[in-house]
Amino acid sequence: MGKVVIIEYGAGNLFSVETAVRRLGYEVACSADAEVIRAADKVIFPGVGQAAAAMRQLKESGLDTVISSLRVPVLGICLGMQLMCEASDEGNTDGLGIFPVRVRKFGSESKVPHMGWNGIRELRSPLFTGVNEGERVYFVHSYYVPVCENTIATCDYQREFSAAIRKDNFWGCQFHPEKSAETGARILENFLKW
Template structure:
């Protein structure tokens, strides 16, 4: 199985590569359009800032490529937020896969949201083998709103937000599965088995 991890000037990619290695998968970090197109699975991880990440994607035509991919695709953390329509972070137009707004948590003294929270309202093959007792690890100040059509799990921190999203071949997760112990490993394994 060929897994492409999209390189787009965002942090946290190394931990995703290590997670793939632990699962016995040799993933490749790349921003090469052809290599991403031919991959069996594509992972879009990241920590960073929305506007500069989108600038990098546009400069390399990766924004258009991502919208055209047909294989299973998994956005993680910033990767989830960029798959949404718009982010309040520096007034950023994102990829628009999910017609959802990304907002900043209020109030300022409560961000970033760092730590372990459980997943709620799970509904997807991606979450098979997990239930509402599954905990995952978060580090974020912005969140995707809950959408009844696309939210496949939620988490509560100050308010409910989309922990995971799904539309067609696109899956996305706000938490870091690669840092979420048994629950995260299960989600990554389920993704690889889609």
């Protein structure tokens, strides 16, 4: 099945991601060690928190360059997905630059964060094999990735935004597959089987 590594960099609840991966029958390790991450067959890059603080932690540990150089499938979740973008309005933060798009802040016209279950549409990736248009997944975020050339799924909250993105071996989910019941488990398994 291959070794799955979850990047541990002090930004997020890794336990729920680790539990979801184990539940699917995969061996998984949480690590901040560059060599362990480079030796993985699949890498998950989760994140909860503030973009500038998270990028600072990645740079201090050297993990920013490790993540960008990975050639195995990488899945960014929530803040992890946003940090893989070029930059973020949150703290005017430079990201890893994998996706050439800027993360934007939701406007004041609706309640933020966007929190709870919402449908995903325009599913354009094997990541969504067995997932139907409009199936609901769990979101919690105040910033979003605009729809762009890398968008493989959309969601609507105030405006249409990228629910998921992909470029080469890098995928990102704005929602939390580990908290999205059967639909999330299917998406996670599709990634792990890639």
